[in-house]
Amino acid sequence: MLGIETDWSETEKQLAQAAFKQAYNRETETLVSEIRDKAVAITEIQDIWMLHDFLSARRHEIDGKYEDSYSAFIFVFARLVKENWLTLEELSGLQADKRAKIAALSRM
Amino acid sequence: MLGIETDWSETEKQLAQAAFKQAYNRETETLVSEIRDKAVAITEIQDIWMLHDFLSARRHEIDGKYEDSYSAFIFVFARLVKENWLTLEELSGLQADKRAKIAALSRM
Numbered sequence: 001m002l003g004i005e006t007d008w009s010e011t012e013k014q015l016a017q018a019a020f021k022q023a024y025n026r027e028t029e030t031l032v033s034e035i036r037d038k039a040v041a042i043t044e045i046q047d048i049w050m051l052h053d054f055l056s057a058r059r060h061e062i063d064g065k066y067e068d069s070y071s072a073f074i075f076v077f078a079r080l081v082k083e084n085w086l087t088l089e090e091l092s093g094l095q096a097d098k099r100a101k102i103a104a105l106s107r108m
Numbered sequence: 109m110l111g112i113e114t115d116w117s118e119t120e121k122q123l124a125q126a127a128f129k130q131a132y133n134r135e136t137e138t139l140v141s142e143i144r145d146k147a148v149a150i151t152e153i154q155d156i157w158m159l160h161d162f163l164s165a166r167r168h169e170i171d172g173k174y175e176d177s178y179s180a181f182i183f184v185f186a187r188l189v190k191e192n193w194l195t196l197e198e199l200s201g202l203q204a205d206k207r208a209k210i211a212a213l214s215r216m
Contacts, residue, residue: 035150036148042143
């Protein structure tokens with residue numbers, strides 16, 4: 001992913017890592033719950049193939065979205081905020097310029 | 109798949125199509141039941157990715173195995189007999205030479 005190189009203080013790095021994990025946990029826990037609901041409704045093989053297609057797409061999306069690098073974090077967090085896996089308030093410990101970029105990108 | 113070209117009478121064709129569908133239904137119904145059981149045990153995202161890997165492998169295997177062409181049926185049936193999705197008795201309406209080939213291949 002295109003990266004924005006910025007300096008991250010140790011405090012910011014800890015906050016960013018925690019927020020990243022928090023969002024990942026929220027999204028994957030939601031997926032677990034969603035799959036369990038879908039699985040209950042499976043009655044025939046076409047349901048299985050649809051479940052497989054759904055999982056392939058979600059896995060691809062999640063693998064691509066959670067890029068664990070500081071150069072990508074501004075974009076990653078903007079997307080996670082946009083998709084409601086994180087709030088801007090949870091990133092309030094970041095420096096103002098980073099928060100401004102994340103907020104602006106999250107509205108695009 | 110490497111094919112054995114043989115003549116199939118109309119009666120044999122009907123029997124072969126019915127046996128083919130029978131085996132496919134048995135195998136896919138077993139898979140549906142298996143997936144429902146696995147889904148109940150899902151508690152975390154790693155379980156989801158394992159389920160996805162399992163489905164990818166099974167789909168690939170099933171797609172490859174059920175080749176619906178008379179030139180492939182001797183091999184297809186031999187494999188289905190070997191894997192217990194069909195019995196030789198269910199193919200008893202086929203000509204003796206076909207049954208002999210299927211029986212021999214199913215023991216390999």
